[in-house]
Amino acid sequence: MSLTIGDAAALSKTITEADVLLYxxxxxxxxxxxxxxxxxxxxxxxxxxxxxxxxxxLISAVLGTRLPGPGTVYLEQSLQFRRPVxxxxxxxxxxxxxxxxxxxxxxxxxxxxxQDDEVVIRGNALVIPPGGATS
Amino acid sequence: MSLTIGDAAALSKTITEADVLLYxxxxxxxxxxxxxxxxxxxxxxxxxxxxxxxxxxLISAVLGTRLPGPGTVYLEQSLQFRRPVxxxxxxxxxxxxxxxxxxxxxxxxxxxxxQDDEVVIRGNALVIPPGGATS
Numbered sequence: 601m602s603l604t605i606g607d608a609a610a611l612s613k614t615i616t617e618a619d620v621l622l623y624x625x626x627x628x629x630x631x632x633x634x635x636x637x638x639x640x641x642x643x644x645x646x647x648x649x650x651x652x653x654x655x656x657x658l659i660s661a662v663l664g665t666r667l668p669g670p671g672t673v674y675l676e677q678s679l680q681f682r683r684p685v686x687x688x689x690x691x692x693x694x695x696x697x698x699x700x701x702x703x704x705x706x707x708x709x710x711x712x713x714x715q716d717d718e719v720v721i722r723g724n725a726l727v728i729p730p731g732g733a734t735s
Numbered sequence: 736m737s738l739t740i741g742d743a744a745a746l747s748k749t750i751t752e753a754d755v756l757l758y759x760x761x762x763x764x765x766x767x768x769x770x771x772x773x774x775x776x777x778x779x780x781x782x783x784x785x786x787x788x789x790x791x792x793l794i795s796a797v798l799g800t801r802l803p804g805p806g807t808v809y810l811e812q813s814l815q816f817r818r819p820v821x822x823x824x825x826x827x828x829x830x831x832x833x834x835x836x837x838x839x840x841x842x843x844x845x846x847x848x849x850q851d852d853e854v855v856i857r858g859n860a861l862v863i864p865p866g867g868a869t870s
Contacts, residue, residue, distance in 0.1 A: 622757045627792030631799030653795045657762030660788045664766030679812045
């Protein structure tokens with residue numbers, strides 16, 4: 601597969617109670633703001649929020665399954681957590697090829713948005729596409 | 736709690752088959768290199784590997800539960816995936832306060848290492864400590 605600047609792919613998922621519980625177990629991130637409705641009510645967010653890294657995982661899913669897809673080697677990811685994700689929000693991770701570095705590795709813009717089209721995470725990824733760096 | 740440059744905390748976890756399966760379900764990242772032993776054998780890694788973002792979640796766990804701890808607002812994270820994590824590896828996420836920006840937000844070095852003390856992920860985080868930015 602030949603990657604071109606502007607190529608894009610996305611994937612969406614509703615973040616549920618089960619996701620937050622399973623992610624807490626896998627990550628050991630048992631911060632009360634994710635699990636304790638009473639503590640979360642006192643937090644700046646006013647309610648339980650999903651782990652930021654849980655939504656960030658959707659970016660990895662797009663990279664590893666859609667664009668560039670299986671065989672991609674994930675090298676770098678930057679993440680800015682811009683807004684909280686609440687349970688029940690539907691998050692879309694969108695990945696767009698933005699360039700290639702001097703070694704032919706692909707640079708990608710990575711954005712997660714919620715059902716109101718508000719950006720919740722913004723960042724960039726660097727990967728070796730399947731089959732190795734291009735050009 | 737007052738944060739000081741050099742303050743550090745860590746958390747360790749063995750990455751198991753169950754972690755990889757649960758993380759695949761939560762993240763939708765069903766890349767065969769994580770789930771298909773035959774496909775993984777043909778990959779550059781030679782065997783199934785855990786999702787990079789799964790280990791990265793341990794960094795969030797340290798930030799949210801230990802240092803700075805509950806009440807921390809996670810703003811930014813950079814990640815360099817340096818080495819693969821294989822099933823059965825024990826990953827230690829270590830977070831060290833490295834500075835404060837002009838707005839009093841805490842900058843932290845974030846490193847994940849395996850049981851052989853090899854760095855698997857290196858990066859930096861930016862957070863608002865519990866109670867708000869300092870200084």
